[in-house]
Amino acid sequence: MITILDYGAGNLKSVTNILEFLGCEYLVTDKTRDIKNAEKIILPGQGHFGQFMQVLNKKGLSEVLIEKISQGMPFLGICLGIQVLFECSEEAPDVKGLGIFPGKVVKFTRGKIPQIGWNRLITTKNNSVLNDDYVYFVNSYHVMPENNGVVSAYCNYHIDFVAAIEHKNVFAFQFHPEKSGKAGYDFIKKWLEIFKINV
Numbered sequence: 001m002i003t004i005l006d007y008g009a010g011n012l013k014s015v016t017n018i019l020e021f022l023g024c025e026y027l028v029t030d031k032t033r034d035i036k037n038a039e040k041i042i043l044p045g046q047g048h049f050g051q052f053m054q055v056l057n058k059k060g061l062s063e064v065l066i067e068k069i070s071q072g073m074p075f076l077g078i079c080l081g082i083q084v085l086f087e088c089s090e091e092a093p094d095v096k097g098l099g100i101f102p103g104k105v106v107k108f109t110r111g112k113i114p115q116i117g118w119n120r121l122i123t124t125k126n127n128s129v130l131n132d133d134y135v136y137f138v139n140s141y142h143v144m145p146e147n148n149g150v151v152s153a154y155c156n157y158h159i160d161f162v163a164a165i166e167h168k169n170v171f172a173f174q175f176h177p178e179k180s181g182k183a184g185y186d187f188i189k190k191w192l193e194i195f196k197i198n199v
Contacts, residue, residue, distance in 0.1 A: 045080030050092025
């Protein structure tokens with residue numbers, strides 16, 4: 001069973017559509033006890049970094065997520081779900097992220113903001129599920145890890161920015177696989193197969 005964390009503003013329907021298409025069982029929840037018992041978790045998010053973390057903290061979900069991820073639970077973050085893995089964001093300077101990885105989230109300073117539309121991935125050697133496909137973005141901010149060894153793909157939008165990370169049990173995408181057509185479906189399927197989730 002896959003657990004999808006519902007913090008109140010994620011693009012849940014598109015994510016559940018992929019899982020239903022792939023024949024996967026899932027639970028959508030915002031309950032701490034469900035996250036504690038989760039075997040695999042997807043954290044989709046959109047909106048504001050500070051509001052996202054405020055909800056996670058208020059519901060007691062931050063500590064549970066940190067604990068479960070550190071224990072090796074398979075985790076997939078999408079959009080804001082990648083950003084909150086880091087220590088802080090320029091979007092909400094006084095709000096701490098989950099701090100799973102050292103680094104910060106910064107705003108684009110060039111081009112139309114937010115970046116909306118299709119952009120091509122440039123994958124790295126640290127990559128198990130992605131191809132150099134075009135995927136769909138809606139983002140004003142991007143992560144800057146202190147350790148570039150966790151980066152699994154970049155994109156270019158006036159600058160090269162991190163589009164995806166991968167480290168042990170943690171996978172996270174700045175783009176929206178659920179809005180990226182067949183490529184996005186393929187990425188999710190490969191992630192499921194890595195952790196031996198029947199599809």
